[in-house]
């Protein structure tokens with residue numbers, strides 16, 4: 001889910017920078033173990049999210 005800048009003002013238990021295989025695995029494992037709040041920050045472009053170059 002893409003969120004606005006206001007979301008960055010809320011507290012998080014885990015912040016993962018980068019949504020590559022390493023970041024997503026870490027975030028998924030942590031989310032499975034806890035009911036805490038996790039934020040993933042990705043610098044990639046919107047076009048990459050749609051599978052376009």
Ligand SMILES: Cc1cc2nc3c(=O)[nH]c(=O)nc-3n(C[C@H](O)[C@H](O)[C@H](O)COP(=O)(O)OP(=O)(O)OC[C@H]3O[C@@H](n4cnc5c(N)ncnc54)[C@H](O)[C@@H]3O)c2cc1C
Pocket residue numbers: 017018019020021022023041042043044
């Ligand atoms: C051409 C190519 C082909 C490959 N083919 C295979 C294959 O067939 N099989 C295989 O097992 N592996 C393959 N690999 C290797 C695989 O892509 C990497 O091992 C894997 O992607 C590494 O994962 P990572 O999460 O460590 O890093 P990455 O996948 O690089 O993810 C890092 C993420 O962090 C983001 N990011 C970086 N800096 C910031 C920042 N400052 N703020 C926010 N976000 C940021 C990036 O946009 C990226 O999404 C290939 C690699 C390449 C280059």
